[in-house]
Amino acid sequence: MTPFPFTAIVGQDEMKTAMILTAIDPKIGGVLVFGDRGTGKSTAVRALAALLPPIESVAGCPVNSARPEDCPDWAEITDTTLVERPTPVVDLPLGVSEDRVTGALDIERALTRGEKAFQAGLLARANRGYLYIDEVNLLEDHIVDLLLDVAQSGENVVEREGMSIRHPARFVLVGSGNPEEGELRPQLLDRFGLSVEVTSPKEIETRIEVIRRRDAYETDHAGFMEEWQPQDAALRARILDARAALPEVRSSNVALHDCASVCLALGSDGLRGELTLLRTARALAAFESAPEITRAHIRTAAPMALRHRLRRDPLDEAGSGARVARQLAEVLP
Amino acid sequence: MTPYDDTTGPPGRPPPQTDPWAMVELAITLLAIDPAGLRGLWLRARAGPVRDRALAGLKTVAPRKLHPFTSDEALMGGLDLSATLASGAMQRHAGLLEQPGALELTMAERCPPGLAVRLGQALDRDPALALIALDEACEEGEGLQQSLADRLGLFLDLDGFAWGETADITLSPALIATAQARLTGIASGTALTRLARVAAELGIASLRAPLLAHACARAHAAWRGAEAIEEADLEIAVALCFAHKAQQLPEDAPAPEDSPPEPPEDQPEEGRDRDESELDIPEDMLIEAARSALPPGLIAQLQAARLARAQGGPSGAGAKRKSMRRGRPLPSRAGKPGSGARVDVIATLRQAAPWQKMRRAMLPGRAPDRLLLMPADIRLKRYQDQTDRVLIFVVDASGSAALARLAEAKGAVELMLAEAYSTRDHVALVAFRGHQAELCLPPSRSLVQTKRRLAGLPGGGATPLASALQLALATAEQARGHGMTPTLAFLTDGRGNIALDGSANRAQAAEEATQLARAIAARGVPSLVIDTSLRPKPQLAALSAEMRATLIALPRADARSLSATLSAALGG
Numbered sequence: 001m002t003p004f005p006f007t008a009i010v011g012q013d014e015m016k017t018a019m020i021l022t023a024i025d026p027k028i029g030g031v032l033v034f035g036d037r038g039t040g041k042s043t044a045v046r047a048l049a050a051l052l053p054p055i056e057s058v059a060g061c062p063v064n065s066a067r068p069e070d071c072p073d074w075a076e077i078t079d080t081t082l083v084e085r086p087t088p089v090v091d092l093p094l095g096v097s098e099d100r101v102t103g104a105l106d107i108e109r110a111l112t113r114g115e116k117a118f119q120a121g122l123l124a125r126a127n128r129g130y131l132y133i134d135e136v137n138l139l140e141d142h143i144v145d146l147l148l149d150v151a152q153s154g155e156n157v158v159e160r161e162g163m164s165i166r167h168p169a170r171f172v173l174v175g176s177g178n179p180e181e182g183e184l185r186p187q188l189l190d191r192f193g194l195s196v197e198v199t200s201p202k203e204i205e206t207r208i209e210v211i212r213r214r215d216a217y218e219t220d221h222a223g224f225m226e227e228w229q230p231q232d233a234a235l236r237a238r239i240l241d242a243r244a245a246l247p248e249v250r251s252s253n254v255a256l257h258d259c260a261s262v263c264l265a266l267g268s269d270g271l272r273g274e275l276t277l278l279r280t281a282r283a284l285a286a287f288e289s290a291p292e293i294t295r296a297h298i299r300t301a302a303p304m305a306l307r308h309r310l311r312r313d314p315l316d317e318a319g320s321g322a323r324v325a326r327q328l329a330e331v332l333p
Numbered sequence: 334m335t336p337y338d339d340t341t342g343p344p345g346r347p348p349p350q351t352d353p354w355a356m357v358e359l360a361i362t363l364l365a366i367d368p369a370g371l372r373g374l375w376l377r378a379r380a381g382p383v384r385d386r387a388l389a390g391l392k393t394v395a396p397r398k399l400h401p402f403t404s405d406e407a408l409m410g411g412l413d414l415s416a417t418l419a420s421g422a423m424q425r426h427a428g429l430l431e432q433p434g435a436l437e438l439t440m441a442e443r444c445p446p447g448l449a450v451r452l453g454q455a456l457d458r459d460p461a462l463a464l465i466a467l468d469e470a471c472e473e474g475e476g477l478q479q480s481l482a483d484r485l486g487l488f489l490d491l492d493g494f495a496w497g498e499t500a501d502i503t504l505s506p507a508l509i510a511t512a513q514a515r516l517t518g519i520a521s522g523t524a525l526t527r528l529a530r531v532a533a534e535l536g537i538a539s540l541r542a543p544l545l546a547h548a549c550a551r552a553h554a555a556w557r558g559a560e561a562i563e564e565a566d567l568e569i570a571v572a573l574c575f576a577h578k579a580q581q582l583p584e585d586a587p588a589p590e591d592s593p594p595e596p597p598e599d600q601p602e603e604g605r606d607r608d609e610s611e612l613d614i615p616e617d618m619l620i621e622a623a624r625s626a627l628p629p630g631l632i633a634q635l636q637a638a639r640l641a642r643a644q645g646g647p648s649g650a651g652a653k654r655k656s657m658r659r660g661r662p663l664p665s666r667a668g669k670p671g672s673g674a675r676v677d678v679i680a681t682l683r684q685a686a687p688w689q690k691m692r693r694a695m696l697p698g699r700a701p702d703r704l705l706l707m708p709a710d711i712r713l714k715r716y717q718d719q720t721d722r723v724l725i726f727v728v729d730a731s732g733s734a735a736l737a738r739l740a741e742a743k744g745a746v747e748l749m750l751a752e753a754y755s756t757r758d759h760v761a762l763v764a765f766r767g768h769q770a771e772l773c774l775p776p777s778r779s780l781v782q783t784k785r786r787l788a789g790l791p792g793g794g795a796t797p798l799a800s801a802l803q804l805a806l807a808t809a810e811q812a813r814g815h816g817m818t819p820t821l822a823f824l825t826d827g828r829g830n831i832a833l834d835g836s837a838n839r840a841q842a843a844e845e846a847t848q849l850a851r852a853i854a855a856r857g858v859p860s861l862v863i864d865t866s867l868r869p870k871p872q873l874a875a876l877s878a879e880m881r882a883t884l885i886a887l888p889r890a891d892a893r894s895l896s897a898t899l900s901a902a903l904g905g
Contacts, residue, residue: 037541038538039540040540093454094454095408098667105688107412107687108422110690111418112423114690114693114694138446138450142666160709161695180479181446200538207533208525211525211529211540215544
């Protein structure tokens with residue numbers, strides 16, 4: 001069944017904005033969606049795939065290389081024509097073995113022909129695309145270590161049976177989870193550019209609309225897709241326009257100063273927060289066809305770019321989102 | 334025959350209130366009709382003949398069984414090594430999740446979060462999959478993982494049934510098939526909207542619940558042979574799908590004990606028939622259906638289980654961690670031997686087996702009957718172990734807690750220490766008096782050292798309660814960082830009068846104490862408050878409620894009874 005259309009998701013504006021912004025500028029570095037059960041977290045991620053612009057890659061290349069000369073030797077590629085294909089969105093399931101993530105020797109060829117051949121894993125497939133982890137907080141520690149290592153270097157290295165395989169593995173990490181089931185390690189948290197918190201809608205009419213659309217999607221699939229696909233297409237066009245406009249968006253000294261003072265006031269660690277905030281605000285400005293970053297863009301971008309980078313304060317039970325909002329009101333009146 | 338051929342009540346009223354077993358039978362029937370729509374059943378019952386009787390009705394669904402410690406390989410499928418080696422070509426064995434139909438999870442209350450999430454994802458991915466979760470919880474704080482409970486439509490509690498109240502459930506495959514054929518033709522009307530509204534009134538946050546209840550109402554309408562979902566279908570759906578998920582019951586509805594059985598209640602029904610689209614009509618009848626389906630105390634019990642989950646399980650045992658040496662076996666992992674790890678010989682051989690042909694080709698001249706092992710083949714055993722528990726005593730040594738009480742508290746701590754020593758728990762001691770709290774003893778197992786520190790504890794002065802809470806939380810977090818499972822035990826009269834900055838500002842002190850208590854609750858640190866004052870005051874009760882702590886008022890406790898209470902409350 002075609003995934004649920006992105007534009008048909010009711011409410012959850014912050015989550016949708018965050019996903020659109022990473023689609024405009026993948027350098028922002030992915031989204032973490034944390035929240036209640038049954039709020040459509042994974043629905044939204046799967047819907048995102050349909051919005052992403054296609055990439056051009058070598059037809060037979062297991063790591064989606066853009067040029068024939070970038071293809072790894074071990075892939076033994078014969079077909080080097082360039083084709084357009086959808087941006088890969090690869091699922092990393094829980095309980096996945098290390099071999100499936102990094103790739104391993106092809107067991108079938110070893111058995112039947114006694115040959116050594118590398119079989120690419122999920123990281124290869126996710127290169128130049130998205131890697132999605134549902135229930136990311138329950139991911140086994142050794143897989144998290146592996147992801148952090150690869151995300152750091154942008155390269156996957158596998159050594160087996162005297163063979164050393166390396167290939168580029170640059171991907172945008174998208175995760176979702178329920179905080180009740182466990183917390184995320186700060187190192188992994190920091191890998192996500194943006195983080196959003198979702199809750200079940202409180203408004204009864206909104207809730208009814210969510211359920212009604214879900215029911216329509218399941219019972220009248222064709223009709224529902226016909227209704228929503230044009231809207232998804234329009235959003236996709238807007239994302240492409242924003243991508244094109246991105247280099248033209250000006251960031252004034254005032255905007256840079258604003259970003260720095262928000263981060264300073266919040267005491268967020270390192271420069272990564274500032275950089276992400278600036279990129280997010282710029283993508284937002286491009287999305288809204290604004291010529292330059294304004295204070296309003298920074299105000300919208302700050303909670304999602306910064307809330308997961310704050311040090312914990314045991315005296316504050318309101319959550320880091322509220323803290324960002326409070327500081328924003330003070331620093332950027 | 335359908336259950337309504339010789340119905341006892343007026344049309345539109347379901348009969349289940351009169352015969353609870355009929356409701357069980359109905360739920361099983363509905364699951365057999367639409368397993369894919371209802372997604373499954375949460376069956377709370379001890380193993381026994383009553384449960385077997387209920388499950389026998391599900392023969393048509395023919396579930397495959399799995400248990401809480403089913404391995405990922407059994408779930409997801411994997412390489413079938415013996416078949417592969419025998420045939421020389423790659424052979425897979427299918428995982429439990431890859432086959433169509435229903436699954437039956439035994440001992441579901443022990444299902445670890447990882448498995449619950451995998452099953453939940455499988456349910457989301459495969460629209461035809463259904464799960465029957467057999468929850469044998471017998472103690473408070475146990476129960477099915479929320480992530481699974483949320484996805485399953487039906488709930489049944491069989492624990493109240495005596496054998497004599499039950500009967501065999503035999504479903505006619507022909508009647509089930511007739512109802513199944515009818516499913517898609519059932520008109521829904523405003524059913525979905527109304528169910529969404531009732532779910533909201535019952536405080537059910539998840540949006541899956543109304544969709545599941547809708548499937549239930551539809552299956553019931555099909556079973557009745559009706560063309561459209563009617564009132565009776567909705568009542569059944571609410572009773573079977575909403576009652577156990579309810580977080581609240583609207584207060585204006587009458588209490589269940591007061592309402593006479595089966596009042597006619599004609600007016601609201603007619604009123605709704607007139608204008609169903611009206612948005613403000615309270616769904617009293619449906620709420621009532623939820624209420625009567627609930628055994629008294631069930632909401633509280635289910636919430637206790639939820640809370641215990643959030644706090645990482647009952648406080649009787651430490652949290653889980655991975656270990657190389659002892660505990661429940663986990664799947665082996667690649668690694669280097671040494672540092673106490675044990676090599677899993679079988680797993681290592683399994684790992685090496687497929688590569689033999691290739692290695693022989695690479696390394697000619699080796700004896701053909703030798704197994705060629707490489708360092709990368711080595712698999713190490715891993716176990717799931719319980720972490721050590723640490724009891725952090727936070728003792729009020731201020732002037733308001735009179736000196737005699739301090740002596741009693743000291744005695745209780747000493748007794749607890751002796752017990753902790755025998756259960757190999759760690760103990761830490763935080764004392765507070767004067768301007769701030771002080772960590773008198775970091776987590777330790779040393780009985781002698783603790784006694785010495787305790788004996789030297791002076792009394793008197795002001796009560797810096799907020800500072801004590803802050804230090805207690807910090808100590809607990811630190812203990813967690815070291816892989817221990819902390820429990821806090823406060824002994825105080827709760828009259829804090831010193832703020833965190835050391836000033837004697839009673840209002841500020843109280844405000845800070847409340848905030849810190851919430852922080853302790855938010856971190857899920859299990860805690861216990863022992864009120865040592867002669868006349869218990871409401872402030873301390875409020876504070877321990879914020880902390881989600883167990884409050885024990887001991888106005889006249891001596892050391893021995895204090896210790897008995899503590900060990901009972903801590904389950905240790």
